[in-house]
Amino acid sequence: MDQFVAMRAFVRVAQTRSFIEAARLEGLAQGTISKRVAALETHLGVQLLRRNQREVTLTALGATYYENSIRILDALNAAETQIRTDAQTPAGLVRLSLSPVLSRLIIAPLVAEFVQEYPRIEVLSFLTEQHVDIVGEGVDLAIRARHLEDSSLVASRLSSNPLSLAAAPSYLDRAGQVETPDDLSNHACVTFSRMKSAQTWRFTREGEEKEVPITSALMADQGDTLVEYAAAGAGVVMMPDWVMSSHLKSGRLVKLLPDWTPPSIPLHIVYAASTAVPLRIRLLTDFIRRNVRSRGLLPR
Numbered sequence: 001m002d003q004f005v006a007m008r009a010f011v012r013v014a015q016t017r018s019f020i021e022a023a024r025l026e027g028l029a030q031g032t033i034s035k036r037v038a039a040l041e042t043h044l045g046v047q048l049l050r051r052n053q054r055e056v057t058l059t060a061l062g063a064t065y066y067e068n069s070i071r072i073l074d075a076l077n078a079a080e081t082q083i084r085t086d087a088q089t090p091a092g093l094v095r096l097s098l099s100p101v102l103s104r105l106i107i108a109p110l111v112a113e114f115v116q117e118y119p120r121i122e123v124l125s126f127l128t129e130q131h132v133d134i135v136g137e138g139v140d141l142a143i144r145a146r147h148l149e150d151s152s153l154v155a156s157r158l159s160s161n162p163l164s165l166a167a168a169p170s171y172l173d174r175a176g177q178v179e180t181p182d183d184l185s186n187h188a189c190v191t192f193s194r195m196k197s198a199q200t201w202r203f204t205r206e207g208e209e210k211e212v213p214i215t216s217a218l219m220a221d222q223g224d225t226l227v228e229y230a231a232a233g234a235g236v237v238m239m240p241d242w243v244m245s246s247h248l249k250s251g252r253l254v255k256l257l258p259d260w261t262p263p264s265i266p267l268h269i270v271y272a273a274s275t276a277v278p279l280r281i282r283l284l285t286d287f288i289r290r291n292v293r294s295r296g297l298l299p300r
Helices: 003-016 019-026 030-044 060-088 100-117 169-175 181-186 223-231 241-250 279-294
Strands: 049-051 056-058 092-098 121-127 141-145 153-159 163-167 188-192 198-205 208-220 236-240 254-256 267-272
Touching: 003 019, 003 030, 003 049, 003 056, 003 060, 019 030, 056 060, 092 100, 092 279, 100 121, 100 223, 100 241, 100 279, 121 279, 141 279, 153 279, 163 169, 163 241, 181 198, 181 208, 188 223, 208 223, 223 236, 223 241, 236 241, 267 279
Parallel strands: 092 121, 092 141, 188 208, 188 236
Antiparallel strands: 049 056, 141 267, 153 267, 163 236, 163 254, 198 208
16 A cells, blocks of 8 residues: 555545545545555544435544644645746855866866856866766766776766877987887876886877887876976876867977877766756756856867
């Protein structure tokens, strides 16, 4: 027995004093209403209604149960109404995970605009280069640079996120030019600390593929720190152009091996798959994606 369904049937009979009228108002057969009320009385172990040919009246216990039922059903209806309203009202907290450099250079200004447009939505940013467990860590939205294979996530691509190779002129004057991918084996490189100290970098050119072993001279867990290392002359860095943009424009960094293309690591905005994604999450996702593309903030 669904107790709330039976309770509603009982309340309707108590209000109309008629099983026939209660059934008509509920759009159900009289027998269905009768069975629900009888099941409720059996469940409670008491008689709630007196039945005769002319009308139905409440017993003393039935009157008490009726008053309590009204309060319970009113509270339930209010809760359901509030949930439906909240689901359609842009309000609440969005927990956003992304890298510090992506936040600083691209996303933070957009989020600031977003909360001005939707003042009842709050955004809490978790800045990390690590790939968080969205469901396990209670994150609503994440922006990730990786190839996604997790079927429990919904992903919307923000950028192809191509990588480039760069170094400071001062480093190249000291260590020599990088003219082929193989030259990298003899150069200092700066890489993410989550990578192994000895690793390989891959390149393609007109169908030709190269995989070159490199050694990390300096490591860090944040991309903008790696760029600063490289700009200071510490070695060669592989990073998206948008991360290195200011140093490339100023000349503190110069691109290397323009004919060779490192692999791209697509940038996605992702959230947990659900039959009912909250409106606030959909709004922020669409706002970021739309503005990144319309303003050309990241390469397609």
